[in-house]
Amino acid sequence: MCSPELSDFETTIWQTYPQDEVLVIGITANNQNQIDNFVEENGITYPILFDPGGGGGVQGGETYDLYYLPNDGSPYPRDFIIDESGIIQYANNEIDTEWMLIILNELLGNQEIELTVPYSENWNMIGLPLSVENPDAQFLFPESVENTLFTFTEGGYSQESILNSGIGYWLRFQSDGTSTISGQSLDELSIELTHGWNMISGISQTVNVSSINDPDQLIIDGTVYGFNDGYELTETVEPGQGYWIRSSGNGTITLTSSIH
Numbered sequence: 247m248c249s250p251e252l253s254d255f256e257t258t259i260w261q262t263y264p265q266d267e268v269l270v271i272g273i274t275a276n277n278q279n280q281i282d283n284f285v286e287e288n289g290i291t292y293p294i295l296f297d298p299g300g301g302g303g304v305q306g307g308e309t310y311d312l313y314y315l316p317n318d319g320s321p322y323p324r325d326f327i328i329d330e331s332g333i334i335q336y337a338n339n340e341i342d343t344e345w346m347l348i349i350l351n352e353l354l355g356n357q358e359i360e361l362t363v364p365y366s367e368n369w370n371m372i373g374l375p376l377s378v379e380n381p382d383a384q385f386l387f388p389e390s391v392e393n394t395l396f397t398f399t400e401g402g403y404s405q406e407s408i409l410n411s412g413i414g415y416w417l418r419f420q421s422d423g424t425s426t427i428s429g430q431s432l433d434e435l436s437i438e439l440t441h442g443w444n445m446i447s448g449i450s451q452t453v454n455v456s457s458i459n460d461p462d463q464l465i466i467d468g469t470v471y472g473f474n475d476g477y478e479l480t481e482t483v484e485p486g487q488g489y490w491i492r493s494s495g496n497g498t499i500t501l502t503s504s505i506h
Contacts, residue, residue, distance in 0.1 A: 258343045274294060352433065359428070363487075365387070381408040433503035442493065445490060453482065454481060459502060465491060472484075473488070
């Protein structure tokens, strides 16, 4: 289907990667006139091919029917990443270019990607979602208030100047905004927990709390909290955010990307 959302692929993927490394192709059952109008209106330069044999829209045509993958969330997955061996590495029923960038960079050899981390005025719980060359807090979050980076260790807060992956931090800002962080994707991360409360952060993708590898059953149910103008019980660990988690003892948990 020719959707305005497909213009995201033009700027985020097609114009970002060398075309001898990443080929973007759109396939639709809409007729050629509809395709031509869509391309002109949205400034699309990558090829969009007509898939005959369908009525247009989400029903698809002959090619779509060959590769249709049922999905509980939607009757049609519409986005695919296929590697050079012809193996499907990604299939989704929602346009999610951030995830697609992570997978593309992994397939291309861990090239740098960018993640945008939102923050609110005053105190925020944040983390480092990528492997970066310069982990200095003022470099990563230039709008933050100097000397306000704190983490929690051994029962008390300690002031820090740099961020380490897997650790959660408090950081203060004077206004709402976002920071864009560049680095290599973190697809797996082991985090050391101590008995009691710990401040942690995650990897480059969203991880469900229920999918965290916790072989010693350290995580106490119902004790993973994020912060958004107040503490909130959460079911996911989001990139760039910090969290409180309560452990029944000392040990290690592991967060892993769903694409592994």
